[in-house]
Amino acid sequence: MPQTRRQLLKTAIAGTAGILAGPGLRLAAAQQSAPGALGNEKLADDLYVVRVPGEAAVIAQTSANGVLLVDGGSAAGSDAVLKAVAALPNGAGKINTLFNTHWHPEQTGSNEKLGAAGITIIAHENTRLWLTENITWPWNGQKFKKLPKIAQPNKTFYDKGSLDNGVQYGYISDAAHTDGDLYVYFPQPNVLAVGNAAYGQGWPVVDWWTGGWIGGIVGGLQRIKHFANKDTRIVPAVGPVLSYADITEQIDMYGTIYDSLNRMLNKGHSPSEGVAAKPAKEYEAKMGNADEFIRRSFESLWAYLSPDA
Numbered sequence: 001m002p003q004t005r006r007q008l009l010k011t012a013i014a015g016t017a018g019i020l021a022g023p024g025l026r027l028a029a030a031q032q033s034a035p036g037a038l039g040n041e042k043l044a045d046d047l048y049v050v051r052v053p054g055e056a057a058v059i060a061q062t063s064a065n066g067v068l069l070v071d072g073g074s075a076a077g078s079d080a081v082l083k084a085v086a087a088l089p090n091g092a093g094k095i096n097t098l099f100n101t102h103w104h105p106e107q108t109g110s111n112e113k114l115g116a117a118g119i120t121i122i123a124h125e126n127t128r129l130w131l132t133e134n135i136t137w138p139w140n141g142q143k144f145k146k147l148p149k150i151a152q153p154n155k156t157f158y159d160k161g162s163l164d165n166g167v168q169y170g171y172i173s174d175a176a177h178t179d180g181d182l183y184v185y186f187p188q189p190n191v192l193a194v195g196n197a198a199y200g201q202g203w204p205v206v207d208w209w210t211g212g213w214i215g216g217i218v219g220g221l222q223r224i225k226h227f228a229n230k231d232t233r234i235v236p237a238v239g240p241v242l243s244y245a246d247i248t249e250q251i252d253m254y255g256t257i258y259d260s261l262n263r264m265l266n267k268g269h270s271p272s273e274g275v276a277a278k279p280a281k282e283y284e285a286k287m288g289n290a291d292e293f294i295r296r297s298f299e300s301l302w303a304y305l306s307p308d309a
């Protein structure tokens with residue numbers, strides 16, 4: 001596994017270097033959608049963002065033939081999430097497909113219940129592999145227990161795929177959030193679900209232990225932008241639905257931060273010095289305190305660029 005991850009990192013770095021060449025664009029302070037209280041959101045007659053308080057967003061495509069979900073909430077929130085899905089128009093049918101956008105427990109908490117019911121659980125192969133291991137995050141000691149076999153994704157892929165109903169899915173190979181991020185694209189309503197490869201609110205979690213890194217955040221957003229068009233609605237796991245313009249703005253912001261951190265790393269600065277330099281200061285009024293994000297991002301550069309990687 002580490003070999004695979006490191007190989008991937010190098011590929012991601014090679015890709016990002018080109019993307020980030022040239023002067024970083026500076027953002028004027030731009031307004032962001034007010035977080036507010038987000039309820040369920042109808043994207044099309046058969047497509048909804050289901051928002052249960054305290055849970056990451058779940059996307060539900062409903063039909064008379066059954067229901068497709070992108071992510072399933074946490075284990076503690078699973079019952080509430082599934083109840084909210086069943087209450088949607090045409091939502092009470094059997095769930096037949098569940099996508100895991102990545103391995104985190106906020107996304108995979110319905111796996112056990114739905115897996116036991118024989119539902120197809122689709123994920124990138126790296127996501128499945130993480131779910132077969134106990135994981136401890138080194139920066140805060142948080143532990144994650146591996147999932148039982150029945151809860152693990154039972155249909156994995158490396159590159160991309162599509163379903164009979166035209167839904168497309170694929171790998172966001174930049175390691176924006178983890179090394180197993182996927183997108184799900186609904187062509188007719190032009191909706192792109194991206195999990196935590198983009199955030200609609202607040203600073204991202206940089207889970208460098210399972211492959212995410214600051215360069216991958218930029219690369220992932222570039223990939224999302226390339227895949228989308230100006231009318232695409234991009235649905236993140238956290239916060240409001242994003243527009244093409246939002247993604248463009250985020251690429252500028254994270255690209256600028258990435259450049260700053262890279263410069264500090266090259267001067268031999270430590271993560272603490274990186275945090276103290278406040279490289280995201282100009283965005284904090286809009287985005288909130290960036291210290292945790294900057295520390296994890298700096299560490300992620302170490303994880304990717306250190307000589308033994």
Ligand SMILES: [Zn+2]
Pocket residue numbers: 102104106177196205
């Ligand atoms: Zn996550």
